[in-house]
Amino acid sequence: MKRFLMYIVSFYSTALVAQNNLVLNYSFEIYNKPCNTYGVGGISNGYCDDWSSPDGQSSADYFNSCNSNYPITDVSIPQNGFGYEYTKSGDAYAGFVFGSTNNAREYIQGRLKKTLIKDTTYCISFWLSRADSMQYSINTKNIGIWFIDYKSNSSITPFLTDSLAFIQQKVSFVQDDFYLENDSGWVELKINYKAKGGEKYFIIGNFALQSNVDIIYKPNRKYPYAYYYLDEVSIYRCNDTLPPPVPKDTAYLNLPTAFSPNGDGQNDVFSVLGAKYVQSIELRIYNRWGQEVFYTNQKETGWDGTFKGQPAPTGVYAYTLVATLPNGEVITKKGNVTLKR
Numbered sequence: 001m002k003r004f005l006m007y008i009v010s011f012y013s014t015a016l017v018a019q020n021n022l023v024l025n026y027s028f029e030i031y032n033k034p035c036n037t038y039g040v041g042g043i044s045n046g047y048c049d050d051w052s053s054p055d056g057q058s059s060a061d062y063f064n065s066c067n068s069n070y071p072i073t074d075v076s077i078p079q080n081g082f083g084y085e086y087t088k089s090g091d092a093y094a095g096f097v098f099g100s101t102n103n104a105r106e107y108i109q110g111r112l113k114k115t116l117i118k119d120t121t122y123c124i125s126f127w128l129s130r131a132d133s134m135q136y137s138i139n140t141k142n143i144g145i146w147f148i149d150y151k152s153n154s155s156i157t158p159f160l161t162d163s164l165a166f167i168q169q170k171v172s173f174v175q176d177d178f179y180l181e182n183d184s185g186w187v188e189l190k191i192n193y194k195a196k197g198g199e200k201y202f203i204i205g206n207f208a209l210q211s212n213v214d215i216i217y218k219p220n221r222k223y224p225y226a227y228y229y230l231d232e233v234s235i236y237r238c239n240d241t242l243p244p245p246v247p248k249d250t251a252y253l254n255l256p257t258a259f260s261p262n263g264d265g266q267n268d269v270f271s272v273l274g275a276k277y278v279q280s281i282e283l284r285i286y287n288r289w290g291q292e293v294f295y296t297n298q299k300e301t302g303w304d305g306t307f308k309g310q311p312a313p314t315g316v317y318a319y320t321l322v323a324t325l326p327n328g329e330v331i332t333k334k335g336n337v338t339l340k341r
Helices: 002-020 160-170
Strands: 061-064 092-099 107-111 121-130 136-138 143-148 187-194 201-206 215-217 226-237 280-286 292-296 315-324 330-339
Touching: 092 107, 092 136, 092 201, 136 226, 143 160, 143 187, 201 226
Parallel strands: none
Antiparallel strands: 061 092, 092 226, 107 201, 121 187, 121 226, 136 215, 143 201, 280 292, 280 315, 315 330
């Protein structure tokens, strides 16, 4: 009975958030182009309902698991032309460039179910995962959201970056300050916004002036960009739901959903992302029979996919993470990770 009641509470909480989410097609599940018939630029070409490119320089991509013909199509899931990543939920996600050394960047535009109410505070959440073939990672402080009362397009805004000095005054930025370096794992970013009233559309991207763009180089990668997948975009009145408070230090304490210890230098180790921001950790990994195959209490140490000196079999493993925050609070996270070869 206790487990049943927990399931009901979890289902109700999830349904409540989805019901109050103002973002249309928030997880990119609704599309209008037959699978395996398109390539990159799916968002900008209008293949995903309610999502578009706000200017002439953006060409956001649309990925769906129904596109099974990789490498014929670069927009399949999990393997695609930019890396390897499963969805945060559902069957689809978007992807676009957040930065590079030559100021190349893109933006994505979404639509709301109804206009925002003046002086109301809205809670914004979206999930990003860095494509693992990219040479650069961006700092979260450069990422923001801009609400507008019209649908922007290339005829209205040929190059959004030309207006950044003006736009910055209207953008709500992520307040955290860390690099999105993860190669296989979704990280949630959160922003609060007090509405001016009448906003119907929003734009997500890197709104920093080029002189202030904070990116770091990752060697041995294919493309010279900071490219990220985007999933589960939520915007709702903060008073509509009352989720339990999450300590700031755990906002970026995440673990990958998969890794591939094959010695290619990409996703070879399963480790805690953001561990440097906590006081201590204990990470345990178990196989399908409940046998512990890995343990560490070192923040910078991860699992290389071996057990007793031998490569562990491919498959799904369970993990338990216990993290102690600087204030002494203890956080526990449980989940699964897929080992691939």
